[in-house]
Amino acid sequence: MSAEGNLAVLLERRDRIRDWLARQTEHTTFEQKHLDAGTPEQTYWHHGYQSALDDMLKLLTP
Incomplete structure (x- = not known):
């Protein structure tokens, strides 16, 4: 796939995740439980x- 095609795939994935996150409950924006060491959210x-990162490397590595 071309660099432009790879970029398009990444942008689409990002936008779909952003849209999904925007529809989730408000608390996910403020709680930030993933910052608490040792929590399942952090894992x-x-x-x-x-x-x-694996997905990015697959797209960027020939």
């Missing part, structure tokens, strides 16, 4: 971030 956040 899930890091797992999601690591998965996103």
